[in-house]
Amino acid sequence: MTDSVNTSHQLPSDVNYPWHKDTWSNFVNAKNQDHLPHAILLAGEEGIGKLKLAKRMAKSLLCMNTTADNKEACQQCVSCKTYHSSSNPDYLEIRLLEDKKQIGVDQIRALSEFLTFSRSYNTHRVVIINPVERMNLNAANSLLKSLEEPTPETIIILVTAKVSDLLATIKSRCQLLTVKTPTKDETIHWLEQNQATNNGAKIDAETLFAMVGSRPLKAEAITQEDIENKQNFFNDLSAVMNQSLSISDMAKKWEKHDFERLINWQLYVVQNAIKKPIGANVNTMEEGEIITQVSQHLNSEEHWHLYQNLIKQKQYIHTSVNPLMFLENMIMLWMKAGK
Numbered sequence: 001m002t003d004s005v006n007t008s009h010q011l012p013s014d015v016n017y018p019w020h021k022d023t024w025s026n027f028v029n030a031k032n033q034d035h036l037p038h039a040i041l042l043a044g045e046e047g048i049g050k051l052k053l054a055k056r057m058a059k060s061l062l063c064m065n066t067t068a069d070n071k072e073a074c075q076q077c078v079s080c081k082t083y084h085s086s087s088n089p090d091y092l093e094i095r096l097l098e099d100k101k102q103i104g105v106d107q108i109r110a111l112s113e114f115l116t117f118s119r120s121y122n123t124h125r126v127v128i129i130n131p132v133e134r135m136n137l138n139a140a141n142s143l144l145k146s147l148e149e150p151t152p153e154t155i156i157i158l159v160t161a162k163v164s165d166l167l168a169t170i171k172s173r174c175q176l177l178t179v180k181t182p183t184k185d186e187t188i189h190w191l192e193q194n195q196a197t198n199n200g201a202k203i204d205a206e207t208l209f210a211m212v213g214s215r216p217l218k219a220e221a222i223t224q225e226d227i228e229n230k231q232n233f234f235n236d237l238s239a240v241m242n243q244s245l246s247i248s249d250m251a252k253k254w255e256k257h258d259f260e261r262l263i264n265w266q267l268y269v270v271q272n273a274i275k276k277p278i279g280a281n282v283n284t285m286e287e288g289e290i291i292t293q294v295s296q297h298l299n300s301e302e303h304w305h306l307y308q309n310l311i312k313q314k315q316y317i318h319t320s321v322n323p324l325m326f327l328e329n330m331i332m333l334w335m336k337a338g339k
């Protein structure tokens, strides 16, 4: 995801998501008391705006004239202006390069070099690394050195949705700041206010929630076609469970789809099935049929088992070398659970 370039004189104000409130307060308190750590590990689910929050923090640290009440960046000083024109000399963002699956050691070496420069007009120097769990081992070891010998007035913000994938030695040198996942009500409320239209077609907030769960920012990319895809996916899964479609045919059909999205749909369905008493009437959503089917076939222990196995499967999305085998294993989880 790239930031759009702002060409007008009016700088955009920072996005302020209601579910970020507590994390922001913790940050502002630490800043006011001069207790900011050298490294912040900003952790939370995908699709809840962690990177936007990290950037809001970075701008607040770089700004020469933050607002008195909430320490927001002023959007007017030379530091804010250079930030928005991607030329602030005291700011560095390390991200996945295009077509790369990992953050490499060269990128972290650039960080070490950056830390040797003297600061210009800013009070702080800020580095954001996102997603930090995608550093390869050499990069992680190189970062460790920078964390072990902190540079004064420098704050490194590590952004991750997978704290458990990080080296313990890195985690122990950061202060963990967790970003809350919005509740279902908060998500739906926000979607109603902000996501009234998707690519011109109105999709209601409940339907979007069924697609993305409590990851409201993922809703931007949802189209009518995605909703139809989801319906087809569960129809196929039903067909496999009824033995009118083979596992390998289903795998071939879904090979080109976003695996993370496929797994998230299933997690949502299984989660809902867990909550339904056996034989309960399920609402009109397209996955209603499969939820009923799952509810009838599985006891609560089997639901949990399937749920946990899907979570495990999700961890292999980026490391799996054979997409077809990945999908077949994923579908097999349902067959095993249904036995």
Ligand SMILES: [Zn+2]
Pocket: 062, 063, 064, 065, 066, 073, 074, 075, 076, 077, 078, 079, 080
């Ligand atoms: Zn400013």
